[in-house]
Amino acid sequence: MPVLERGETPEWRRRTSGQQWLRFVGALGLTAALVAAAAAISAQTTWSFVLDAGVQLRDLGMRMFPPEGSYAVTIARPLLDTLHIATLGTALGVLIALPLAFAAATTTTPSRVYVRPIAILLLVTSRSVNSIIWALMLVVLLGPGIPAGVLAIAFRSVGFVGKLVYEAIEEAPELPVTAMETTGAGRPQALAFGLVPQILPSMAGVSIYRWEINIREATILGLVGAGGIGMALQASIDALRWSRVSVILLAILATVVFAELVSARIRRALG
Amino acid sequence: MSEAQHPLRIQELVVRYGWGESVISGVSIALDPKEIVGLIGASGAGKSTLLRAVQRLVEPESGQIFLNGVELTGLPPRELRGARRRLGMIFQEHALIGRLSVMENVLAGTLGRTGFWRSVRRRFDPEDVQEAFGLLERVGLTGFEDSRCDELSGGEKQRVGIARALIQHPDVLLVDEPTASLDPATSVRIMSLITEICLERGLAALINLHDVPLARRFCPRIVGLLDGQVVFDGPASALDDAVLQRVYGDEAVGGDEILGH
Numbered sequence: 001m002p003v004l005e006r007g008e009t010p011e012w013r014r015r016t017s018g019q020q021w022l023r024f025v026g027a028l029g030l031t032a033a034l035v036a037a038a039a040a041i042s043a044q045t046t047w048s049f050v051l052d053a054g055v056q057l058r059d060l061g062m063r064m065f066p067p068e069g070s071y072a073v074t075i076a077r078p079l080l081d082t083l084h085i086a087t088l089g090t091a092l093g094v095l096i097a098l099p100l101a102f103a104a105a106t107t108t109t110p111s112r113v114y115v116r117p118i119a120i121l122l123l124v125t126s127r128s129v130n131s132i133i134w135a136l137m138l139v140v141l142l143g144p145g146i147p148a149g150v151l152a153i154a155f156r157s158v159g160f161v162g163k164l165v166y167e168a169i170e171e172a173p174e175l176p177v178t179a180m181e182t183t184g185a186g187r188p189q190a191l192a193f194g195l196v197p198q199i200l201p202s203m204a205g206v207s208i209y210r211w212e213i214n215i216r217e218a219t220i221l222g223l224v225g226a227g228g229i230g231m232a233l234q235a236s237i238d239a240l241r242w243s244r245v246s247v248i249l250l251a252i253l254a255t256v257v258f259a260e261l262v263s264a265r266i267r268r269a270l271g
Numbered sequence: 272m273s274e275a276q277h278p279l280r281i282q283e284l285v286v287r288y289g290w291g292e293s294v295i296s297g298v299s300i301a302l303d304p305k306e307i308v309g310l311i312g313a314s315g316a317g318k319s320t321l322l323r324a325v326q327r328l329v330e331p332e333s334g335q336i337f338l339n340g341v342e343l344t345g346l347p348p349r350e351l352r353g354a355r356r357r358l359g360m361i362f363q364e365h366a367l368i369g370r371l372s373v374m375e376n377v378l379a380g381t382l383g384r385t386g387f388w389r390s391v392r393r394r395f396d397p398e399d400v401q402e403a404f405g406l407l408e409r410v411g412l413t414g415f416e417d418s419r420c421d422e423l424s425g426g427e428k429q430r431v432g433i434a435r436a437l438i439q440h441p442d443v444l445l446v447d448e449p450t451a452s453l454d455p456a457t458s459v460r461i462m463s464l465i466t467e468i469c470l471e472r473g474l475a476a477l478i479n480l481h482d483v484p485l486a487r488r489f490c491p492r493i494v495g496l497l498d499g500q501v502v503f504d505g506p507a508s509a510l511d512d513a514v515l516q517r518v519y520g521d522e523a524v525g526g527d528e529i530l531g532h
Binding site: 176178179180181182183184186188189190192194197200201 | 352353354355358364387390391
């Protein structure tokens with residue numbers, strides 16, 4: 001109780017003495033844990049490698065510079081593949097995510113006991129596996145190439161889009177849907193007319209945002225053989241062609257900046 | 272009066288949420304044809320719950336509801352949807368879909384007779400569209416067809432809600448606090464519009480109102496609800512201090528305060 005009865009006038013403090021002590025002990029414990037962790041990391045580090053990082057950086061920079069400009073023409077194709085992987089993967093992911101979102105939202109699920117837990121489990125599974133791990137598994141199943149990349153992006157996107165959309169569904173006012181039902185509309189019709197227009201902006205916003213993230217993720221999928229610019233990056237690093245690596249990194253940077261600009265603009269227009 | 276002559280008859284209705292106390296405890300109200308009944312009572316008296324129970328948005332525990340002689344409480348889903356089409360409902364918070372246009376919101380009242388895909392693709396019956404134009408003119412919203420509903424004022428939104436209820440071709444209007452979020456002048460305009468339309472179309476209406484002077488002015492018959500029970504049912508002229516104290520269940524509040532004198 002922050003209000004203390006002491007003498008005539010009541011006294012007010014933000015926290016009681018007990019709470020203050022608890023906070024102090026908590027802060028002390030946190031500091032001790034930080035120091036212990038730093039010591040453990042330091043003990044496992046070969047400091048001589050770390051200390052010449054500056055020299056290594058200069059060497060790497062010199063090997064990367066000047067970038068091999070003509071190589072940019074060669075990577076146009078894999079870069080386009082990367083955009084395709086991200087875009088197709090996002091589209092497929094959204095397509096799978098939408099029915100799952102309706103099954104997972106408490107307000108629209110056909111059954112809270114049977115359907116909702118399964119939908120939630122699928123969404124969590126999708127989210128908890130990184131797209132590069134999805135790609136590793138899919139390359140084994142489908143062989144290296146673009147299809148594995150598209151599916152990896154799609155599977156990772158399902159959980160992200162599904163979760164945000166089902167939260168939007170749950171937050172949408174229910175009264176308009178109720179009003180549709182009082183006109184004699186069936187449940188699916190009431191949802192399609194009364195709920196979908198309400199969540200459309202967040203559905204579009206979430207999908208565009210995921211597309212932007214997927215462009216970044218698709219650039220590295222090639223490292224495990226799932227197509228796109230990452231495969232060229234892997235090949236250049238393996239061949240120690242650092243002047244090509246720098247071209248690829250610049251191309252990725254430009255693509256990501258482009259995607260973020262497009263995404264930001266569209267999402268602003270959605271309001 | 273025989274059963275079929277009451278557009279709406281509520282008989283010994285009991286509604287309970289979960290295992291708690293009943294919110295509606297044995298309410299009986301019978302509306303005569305073209306009759307406008309005002310339902311008054313303190314917050315929590317069960318006014319909104321009663322209207323929701325008539326629509327079976329809340330399932331009554333016991334009792335009967337007759338709409339033109341047809342008993343609603345036992346109806347299977349398909350028949351219930353048919354009955355709901357004939358019960359027009361006007362909501363306290365408009366219950367419009369803000370991102371849709373005025374026209375789409377009015378036509379939403381025809382969902383009960385429009386197929387799923389036709390409604391999704393907005394391919395409404397041309398006759399319904401013509402009727403929507405007419406209703407928008409009647410409620411004073413000509414020219415607003417393409418406006419988004421979230422850009423309208425409170426009074427304009429309520430007019431859209433009225434048009435949506437009317438395009439259902441209802442037999443009875445259920446009106447839940449139509450003026451709760453409106454200023455006094457707009458409240459009077461909305462209440463006159465609703466009661467005028469009821470007279471024009473010969474509709475019976477059950478109107479929840481927290482504003483007793485409005486109820487007295489626009490509803491010839493008043494039903495007072497206290498703790499889910501009818502404690503007054505009579506002509507508006509019989510509403511005096513003693514009745515208001517009974518309805519609002521507090522000796523300390525005089526009729527003058529409630530009537531706003």
